[in-house]
Amino acid sequence: YAESHEQAVERILPLVGIEPEYLYQAQKYRSGDYAKEMRLALEKRAEIKAILDQYRTTPLEDDWFPISVFSNFTDKDTTTILEWDGEWQITYRDDENGKVETIDLRETSVAKLPWRIDWPMRWVYEGVDFEPAGKDHHSEGGSFDTSKHIVKVLGGEPPVSFQYDFLSIKGRGGKISSSTGEVISLADVLEVYTPEVTRYLFASTRPNTEFAISFDLDVLKIYEDYDTCERIYFGLQEANEKRTAREKRIFELSQVKEVPTEASYQIPFRHLCNLLQINSGDTDAVIAGLTDLLPSQEERLRERCVCAWNWISNYSPEDFRWVLRGSQEPLIELTESLVKGIVDLHAVVERLEEYDEKQLSEEIYAIAHRHEIAPPEFFKAAYLVLIGKERGPKLAGFIITCGKEKILPILGRYL
Structure with missing residues (x-):
């Protein structure tokens, strides 16, 4: 499931000029690339626990381990680590069926570090010197707060970072969040x-700065x-x-x-x-x-x-x-004075090339006054005749843009 979404993003990113080198964490864990790093985390278990406990209301249990195991029996992470032999062997119990297994960190594909330890581990492993992060990660007690200390326990230094803010979708409220379903794709x-x-x-x-992607x-x-x-x-x-x-x-x-x-x-x-x-x-x-x-x-x-x-x-x-009204659509019901105004507008449009937008706008107002029609009422009638709506683009510019070839047949139905 995750891979399908990753591939969709990878295919489309070049369209916006982004062509990164991809590092697939799942592949690295499964291939044993992080075995030494997991063992180091186990060796530094007490120091890592002390750091995490500083940011927790309830301390971690004394038998906590800085590693997660996905059961080879069920493919779930509902497991409990029973023992680490001080080197490469981890013994765990599947909590669903009670089965026990011992795995070797150098050979297994089912062990990984939890996020708050995995992130600083990768800073050291990849030599990361700059990585921005979102507001949630940079909040007090967030994952960057803990990671900047844990990375030193693992033999590295935290990268230069800065906080970027949330994106929202205009008109729907809230930040873009996969957990709440408020998402849009590239x-x-x-x-x-x-x-x-x-x-x-x-x-x-x-x-x-928070900003919205508007539609x-x-x-x-x-x-x-x-x-x-x-x-x-x-x-x-x-x-x-x-x-x-x-x-x-x-x-x-x-x-x-x-x-x-x-x-x-x-x-x-x-x-x-x-x-x-x-x-x-x-x-x-x-x-x-x-x-x-x-x-x-x-x-x-x-x-x-x-x-x-x-x-x-x-x-x-x-x-x-809007759509220009067609010849088969019913005529708009208009008063006698409005019909006369539309007929006059037709005569003006026949000479459309003689007008610029300002002159045509003045002529439209003159037609309304000539037939004692309030200009807003005449504009409303013209829009209804042309596009079937009471409002539309600026009328004079709209008529010029459409051209007499498109406007005259519509107005001509009222002659």
């Missing part, structure tokens, strides 16, 4: 965030913040010297491989989402409409389109999603 994150933006989430946040509307802001960072890096947006230095370093750390030599295509994430919804998720159609897109920018934009559409389809709030 694969889940990469559905919504490109690898660079995923790295940016961490690179732009101090390690000792709600904050996704828009996170992409906007990353794009700002990129613009500052390439000198497309001004910032003071201190912020420029910070943003440049964050941008470098956010890249999976080499730092790009040019900025990606600068399109606001919200606008990209609108384009995708206008084109029913068709990335090719969106790309075709961006006439100033450079060939060198296309791959990165396509990747972002995939993430944007995944977010729209699976995570965005219901009121963020």
Whole structure:
């Protein structure tokens, strides 16, 4: 079970530029690599017990051993160690069936050190000089507190460390925790965030600061913040010297491989989402409409389109999603004045190329006033006619983005 999850993580980590060397503890224990270290822990049993007891309300039993054994009879750790011969032999009893067996630490695959001893043992064995740890491990009496003393008993020194804080999932509360079932995988994150933006989430946040991985509307802001960072890096947006230095370093750390030599295509994430919804998720159609897109920018934009559409389809709030109404859908019931306003809007859209967004917005307000309609009421009617919802993207910009070819057939049904 654990191995299947390990393999899933190992397969996906290279996508975010992380390619570590893996050390499998189970394999090392089973192959006897830690036999000497387990024997040393047994030799230092009294000293280790004294350290652990300092952080316990109830002292460990006098017959406690700094080792755990999984029964060869049941494959469970419901065992009691009866005796250590002072060298390599451990005798234990299976508490479920009463059977007794003697094992050799150099040959057995069923013995291991408990976590609070295993961790400092591995610092010594692997020569670890730096290892951060979470808030729970660094809490008073936590495993780092005990390990930094036990490691000296085992002949080493504690590594340099710092505390990193918890992650939470926006909108669900609490820290990400496998024990409570509050989990998301890296694969889940990469559905919504490109690898660079995923790295940016961490690179732009101090390690000792709690932050949330968001799947709600904050996704828009996170992409906007990353794009700002990129613009500052390439000198497309001004910032003071201190912020420029910070943003440049964050941008470098956010890249999976080499730092790009040019900025990606600068399109606001919200606008990209609108384009995708206008084109029913068709990335090719969106790309075709961006006439100033450079060939060198296309791959990165396509990747972002995939993430944007995944977010729209699976995570965005219901009121963020919309679809242009089709010719077979029933007409919206409107008052006579609203119908006249829609007819006037149709006439304006026929000359859409004559307007920029500001001019079109002013004309929409003029139509409402001309027919003595409160602007909010007219906007509501226009949205209902176009997308079947009472609210939507900024109307003037939305109409221009959609284009007269898509808007006129919808408005024309009310002529």
